[in-house]
Amino acid sequence: MLRIGLTGGIGCGKSTVSLLFEQLGVPILDADEISHQLVQIGQPALETIRDIFGSEMLLENGALNRVALKNLIFENSLAKKQLESILHPLIFQEICYQNDLLTAPYCIVSVPLLFETHSESLVNRILVVNCDEETQIERVTKRDNLPLKQIQSILATQVSATFRQNHADDIIENSKNNALAEQVKKLHNFYLSLSPL
Numbered sequence: 001m002l003r004i005g006l007t008g009g010i011g012c013g014k015s016t017v018s019l020l021f022e023q024l025g026v027p028i029l030d031a032d033e034i035s036h037q038l039v040q041i042g043q044p045a046l047e048t049i050r051d052i053f054g055s056e057m058l059l060e061n062g063a064l065n066r067v068a069l070k071n072l073i074f075e076n077s078l079a080k081k082q083l084e085s086i087l088h089p090l091i092f093q094e095i096c097y098q099n100d101l102l103t104a105p106y107c108i109v110s111v112p113l114l115f116e117t118h119s120e121s122l123v124n125r126i127l128v129v130n131c132d133e134e135t136q137i138e139r140v141t142k143r144d145n146l147p148l149k150q151i152q153s154i155l156a157t158q159v160s161a162t163f164r165q166n167h168a169d170d171i172i173e174n175s176k177n178n179a180l181a182e183q184v185k186k187l188h189n190f191y192l193s194l195s196p197l
């Protein structure tokens with residue numbers, strides 16, 4: 001099945017766009033959601049994390065201590081690589097598995113860090129949601145109630161808007177007043193025309 005990778009910077013509107021595709025009946029596979037499920041209690045990936053990084057990565061109830069893990073990989077790029085090498089193949093595998101169960105003309109695979117995690121090969125086309133940085137910061141400030149400094153440090157870990165645009169097959173422009181639903185509908189028709197089903 002045709003897989004459209006949906007990506008874009010924080011606050012650019014990926015979730016909003018994803019919902020619009022969903023409303024058109026398009027199945028959505030979400031890499032973040034899957035990675036969340038992979039580290040639930042009882043999942044082998046959680047045990048691997050504990051074995052490699054120590055039991056301080058778990059809370060008292062045995063669940064993942066997200067804050068501890070986040071702090072660890074923030075400070076330690078080797079740990080970050082190790083964590084990615086545990087999770088990425090499992091995320092890939094799960095997306096392929098779920099994808100095989102679907103019978104739609106195409107699906108959207110939402111991978112917020114598609115470029116940053118070098119996951120381009122997971123999808124057949126790349127759809128980037130773009131918005132100008134001012135709007136992006138404004139939306140994240142409002143949505144997540146984060147200080148500007150923290151938003152800027154998140155932005156610094158992500159590829160630039162220019163990089164994304166240069167590597168996109170399709171782009172949705174989601175700065176102010178951008179008739180989002182119409183852009184999605186147009187792309188939907190285009191993706192249907194590309195689908196072999």
Ligand SMILES: Nc1ncnc2c1ncn2[C@@H]1O[C@H](COP(=O)(O)OP(=O)(O)O)[C@@H](O)[C@H]1O
Nearest residue numbers: 009010011012013014015016017139143174180
């Ligand atoms: N076109 C738009 N007009 C107004 N608000 C928007 C628009 N697109 C997104 N938003 C709002 O901006 C915030 C970020 O959008 P979201 O879809 O959550 O971004 P992402 O998933 O890329 O981080 C959300 O609160 C969302 O409701």
Ligand SMILES: [Mg+2]
Nearest residue numbers: 013014015016
């Ligand atoms: Mg989102």
